Amino acid sequence: xxxxxDTTSSGVGLQVxxxxxxxxxxxxxxxxxLEVRPGEIFVIMGxxxxxxxxxxxxxxxxxxxxxxxxxxNGEPVHAAALAAKYRMxxxxxxxxLLNSLTVGENVGLYLTxxxxxxxxxxxxxxxxxxxxxxxxxxxxxxxxELSGGMKKRAALARALVIEPQLILYDEPTxxxxxxxxxxxxxxxxxxxxxxxxxxxxxxHDRDLAFGVADRIAFIxxxxxxxxxxxxxxxxxxxxxxxxxxxxxxxRAP
Amino acid sequence: xxxxxxxxALLFWRxxxxxxxxxxxxxxxxxxxxxxxxxxxxxxxxxxxxxxAVIALQTGPVLVERSLSSAVGGIVGISIxxxxxxxxxxxxxxxxxxxxxxxxxGSMRVYQEIDALRTMNIDPIxxxxxxxMLAIAIALPLLVVFAILVGWFGGAVIAEANSRxxxxxxxxxxxxxxxxxxxxxxxxxxxxxxxxxxxxxxxxHQGLATLGGPRGIGxxxxxxxxxxxxxxxxxxxxxxxxxxx
Numbered sequence: 001x002x003x004x005x006d007t008t009s010s011g012v013g014l015q016v017x018x019x020x021x022x023x024x025x026x027x028x029x030x031x032x033x034l035e036v037r038p039g040e041i042f043v044i045m046g047x048x049x050x051x052x053x054x055x056x057x058x059x060x061x062x063x064x065x066x067x068x069x070x071x072x073n074g075e076p077v078h079a080a081a082l083a084a085k086y087r088m089x090x091x092x093x094x095x096x097l098l099n100s101l102t103v104g105e106n107v108g109l110y111l112t113x114x115x116x117x118x119x120x121x122x123x124x125x126x127x128x129x130x131x132x133x134x135x136x137x138x139x140x141x142x143x144x145e146l147s148g149g150m151k152k153r154a155a156l157a158r159a160l161v162i163e164p165q166l167i168l169y170d171e172p173t174x175x176x177x178x179x180x181x182x183x184x185x186x187x188x189x190x191x192x193x194x195x196x197x198x199x200x201x202x203x204h205d206r207d208l209a210f211g212v213a214d215r216i217a218f219i220x221x222x223x224x225x226x227x228x229x230x231x232x233x234x235x236x237x238x239x240x241x242x243x244x245x246x247x248x249x250x251r252a253p
Numbered sequence: 254x255x256x257x258x259x260x261x262a263l264l265f266w267r268x269x270x271x272x273x274x275x276x277x278x279x280x281x282x283x284x285x286x287x288x289x290x291x292x293x294x295x296x297x298x299x300x301x302x303x304x305x306a307v308i309a310l311q312t313g314p315v316l317v318e319r320s321l322s323s324a325v326g327g328i329v330g331i332s333i334x335x336x337x338x339x340x341x342x343x344x345x346x347x348x349x350x351x352x353x354x355x356x357x358x359g360s361m362r363v364y365q366e367i368d369a370l371r372t373m374n375i376d377p378i379x380x381x382x383x384x385x386m387l388a389i390a391i392a393l394p395l396l397v398v399f400a401i402l403v404g405w406f407g408g409a410v411i412a413e414a415n416s417r418x419x420x421x422x423x424x425x426x427x428x429x430x431x432x433x434x435x436x437x438x439x440x441x442x443x444x445x446x447x448x449x450x451x452x453x454x455x456x457x458h459q460g461l462a463t464l465g466g467p468r469g470i471g472x473x474x475x476x477x478x479x480x481x482x483x484x485x486x487x488x489x490x491x492x493x494x495x496x497x498x
Contacts, residue, residue: 092366094364096366
């Protein structure tokens, strides 16, 4: 286990070219092309089952594509080498905290396992990051004692400890109350300004997407329909996109 | 099961390659070692006492009838040291610890904890498999030492207490010393070391290969235990044949 080679703190640029992936004969990604610029907040929106999470797993090296390639800073990187070469973090939808460790141990896991700091320094960093996400009191709790939203915030703290060059969020505001969603959105923006991290967010949350995104991509059935600024996406005259953006539940009179 | 043999062998090889990182994982090795010992020692003692007792009960009267009472200790001693203690304890540990390993790693796989480790560039083999494999490889032979001693004691107690056998305690151990050599005990311990590697590899592989939700975890646990036991029995024959030379 060696820490990633590149230790600069600025975000990386990401290019995806012709990415294809099938599971059991079912095509999930059908030639995805997109470019994420260094330091920008890029949101991928789309209906459930459109391939967003699978795309995210490819970007962090948890899946290998059937065809196509992923380039980081212009260089093609093999899926298995991604995490070893760049500091990347994925904030899982479920949090994916290790249930056998306390919240504090989870947050400091990256530093502990890669032996990057002394135990005292790790404790201090963990306390800072937990405080940043409003979980200062939770360091000694077990993940099972946390609510869904608290788990997600702890997962964000774990990602922050890595000081990533690319941070990926899988539905960061799902299961969160509106106030906690704002905390997460503010933290995403804060990270962009503080360490110029590149952020890629997969979300259904229109408020979050249009609130934080520099650019938005809309994915449907494994294909990107549009990539543009929030205003460009709002103006994009595609029935599916418009229905998705303006869908609202109204109780029948 | 056999379609996975290649994957299990590969996992074993990758774990061997991770051995230089063992010192870093010493705390986890100790935790797992404690878990295995603490959970199993009492059960090992009870099981091996009664195994020794049953072997004495089965062989004792037959040998005494043929005026071979001096051989009772030796027969009980050698069968426990070379065969019954290593195999029975391995089966016990496969059920008790192999199932726990498969369930724990399987649940981590299902709930994306292993994916989370990978995204942090933490190799699950270093973090999860290596400590478990080392702990079981140390713990099982130690448990077998206990099993052999308690098994001999159980055989001796029954040999003296049962009226159809009636071999005194001292005569039992004197007969045992005449037949059982240190080499026989070492054979049993070597076998148990090999069985530990089988249980560790099969169970960790099964955990890492878990798919689906709770049902997938259940399936992995069952497969880990059954496959471990089948491989233990097959390798028992192979090792016995090899060690007879």
